[in-house]
Amino acid sequence: MNRRPALLAVAALTTAAALTLSACGGGDGDSKGDDKIEGAGSTASEKASPSASAAGDRADRPKVDMPKGVSNVFEGGSTGDAKKDAVLDDNARNLDAIDVAITVGGKASQKALKFYNRDKALIATASYIQGYYDDGKSYVGATRYYDRQVTMHGADEASLTYCADATKTYPKDRKTGKVNRSIPASADDYTFFNERLKKNAEGVWQSVDVLSETGAKKCM
Numbered sequence: 579m580n581r582r583p584a585l586l587a588v589a590a591l592t593t594a595a596a597l598t599l600s601a602c603g604g605g606d607g608d609s610k611g612d613d614k615i616e617g618a619g620s621t622a623s624e625k626a627s628p629s630a631s632a633a634g635d636r637a638d639r640p641k642v643d644m645p646k647g648v649s650n651v652f653e654g655g656s657t658g659d660a661k662k663d664a665v666l667d668d669n670a671r672n673l674d675a676i677d678v679a680i681t682v683g684g685k686a687s688q689k690a691l692k693f694y695n696r697d698k699a700l701i702a703t704a705s706y707i708q709g710y711y712d713d714g715k716s717y718v719g720a721t722r723y724y725d726r727q728v729t730m731h732g733a734d735e736a737s738l739t740y741c742a743d744a745t746k747t748y749p750k751d752r753k754t755g756k757v758n759r760s761i762p763a764s765a766d767d768y769t770f771f772n773e774r775l776k777k778n779a780e781g782v783w784q785s786v787d788v789l790s791e792t793g794a795k796k797c798m
Contacts, residue, residue: 637780640690642674645682648717650674653724662728665736665775668694668783673723679707681716699773699785711752718757719747725797734777741797742769770794 644650652670656663675690695703710716726740745763750756774787 637782639671639782640675640686640693642671642678642687642690644674644678647719648677648681649720650677651720651722652726653722654726657728659728661730661733662736664781665728665730665738665783666726669726669738669740669773669775669785670723672785673721676703676707677721680710681718693782693784695785697786699788702788703785714752716750716752717747718750719744721747736775736777736783738771738773738775740771740773741794742771743767743797744769765793765795765798768792768794768797770797 650670650673652666654666657666671690672694675687675694679687679691691703691707692700722743724741724743726738729737731737744767748757748759748761750758770791772789773785775783776786777783
């Protein structure tokens with residue numbers, strides 16, 4: 579049993595499910611359902627999510643604060659290529675925004691989601707988050723992201739592949755707040771992502787399409 583469901587392939591989603599994210603109105607167990615999304619082990623190499631001030635462009639990136647007990651760890655330092663580093667940084671901010679939408683919700687997280695996602699990726703992401711609320715679930719713990727590889731396709735497009743390890747995360751009941759720490763680690767806790775990004779006019783690398791593979795051997 580996996581602790582966190584993988585972000586599904588866009589082809590498996592329905593647009594209608596992504597056009598509203600009605601459950602993301604507040605914290606765990608307190609959502610009023612009045613907010614919507616439209617269009618929709620540490621090592622020295624590990625680092626926390628980048629700050630918006632380090633982006634090096636003029637975009638007014640939304641502030642995303644991870645809640646207590648929830649964190650993302652991004653392995654690997656600078657690539658030495660400023661464009662690739664910018665892709666990795668905005669991807670990290672996006673992953674944080676997704677997790678804040680799952681665990682906290684609210685209009686601020688929805689703004690961040692639409693800031694870093696568009697097109698098929700926004701549809702997929704909204705449906706993924708909605709699934710947590712439909713199931714009455716949240717989560718706690720740390721997710722590790724590693725083997726993050728960027729390939730540039732010209733100046734304004736890139737592809738990014740990476741792995742996620744969710745063995746240190748645990749499902750949380752949204753109503754009771756009870757955390758289930760009894761789930762053993764399994765292959766389903768490892769996910770491979772293949773993401774396509776485009777840079778918008780403000781210099782933000784936005785996810786436009788994303789596919790995932792749960793239980794990916796390449797990530798174990």
